[in-house]
Amino acid sequence: MRKTFLFMDTVLNKVDAKGRVSLPSDYRAIVKESASEIVCYRSLTAPCIEGCLEDLLDKLATDMEDSLDFFSQTQDDLTNLIFGDAKRYPFDSTGRIMLSEKLLKHAGITDSAVFVGKGRKFQIWNPQNWEKEEQRIRSEVFKNRPSLKGGAHES
Amino acid sequence: MRKTFLFMDTVLNKVDAKGRVSLPSDYRAIVKESASEIVCYRSLTAPCIEGCLEDLLDKLATDMEDSLDFFSQTQDDLTNLIFGDAKRYPFDSTGRIMLSEKLLKHAGITDSAVFVGKGRKFQIWNPQNWEKEEQRIRSEVFKNRPSLKGGAHES
DNA sequence: TTGATTCCCATATTTTCCCATGTTATACCA
């Protein structure tokens, strides 16, 4: 088993007429360690698609069992939203996945898509929207510099 | 297993037409202990490239998962910024990495680059820029002597 | 049958790998 499973980098790929996109090869290399498919769902907080290994959702399920009441309304809502929306997307021999209409619409993706690494997961954006979002984040982060231990991001 | 993993020294290397640079052999020796690739990203605070072992970012990912909520906006922003920018750079049999256009542009590097050790990380600078930066740092540190416990660094 | 999905092949481009060469550093020997 691999030590690290970090989705990284930002990659722009085309979406063809059939709705197919190449999963960046770095991502594929990670996924292949344990599966031949990724799980995608509409982001709850942004106009983009979110993707991860099934393991992560499994961890989320466990965390929720531990932290929330079994009959909690919040847990009900969240699990409905995420697990109701999530779906496995296998990739073919050339490494492409076929995103559903629902996902593409939510992210406003038509003929090209940007994959953005997020560590244990990644996001898929409409290129223009991602450009704006990145600027927003950069200005946000510089305004209220959040402090983090480890500091790998700081110079 | 090796006792120390510190990136040290300052090394000037050429960047060829393909964007390839030799990783200083001392650095390679450190990396080879656990991997055959380094992770690089644009420094958030200076016009240079930063590099480290993937372990460091993995630790950061774990720290964030532990300290911040799964649905936290801050966590979202930070992971996008950090992991969206970072990327693995494997080195070939002769010890070279191929820096992306994005990184070279951010650091203003064209035909040569300076590797500067930073302990667990290192930086890659445009030679002229580094010269200025080093002077700035030296005068800065001399002006307001920072205090550090331990004192092993003082003479 | 229509539309969609999967599988397969073709191809351009990018990236990786490998070999060759000059240069520097280190080891060795007289």
Added chain:
DNA sequence: TGGTATAACATGGGAAAATATGGGAATCAA
């Protein structure tokens, strides 16, 4: 100590492999 042999390293260029992407045939479902 000086000089030479040897090894390690940096660097250049070309060949080989991997990747992204387009299109078509086969398969499946409504």
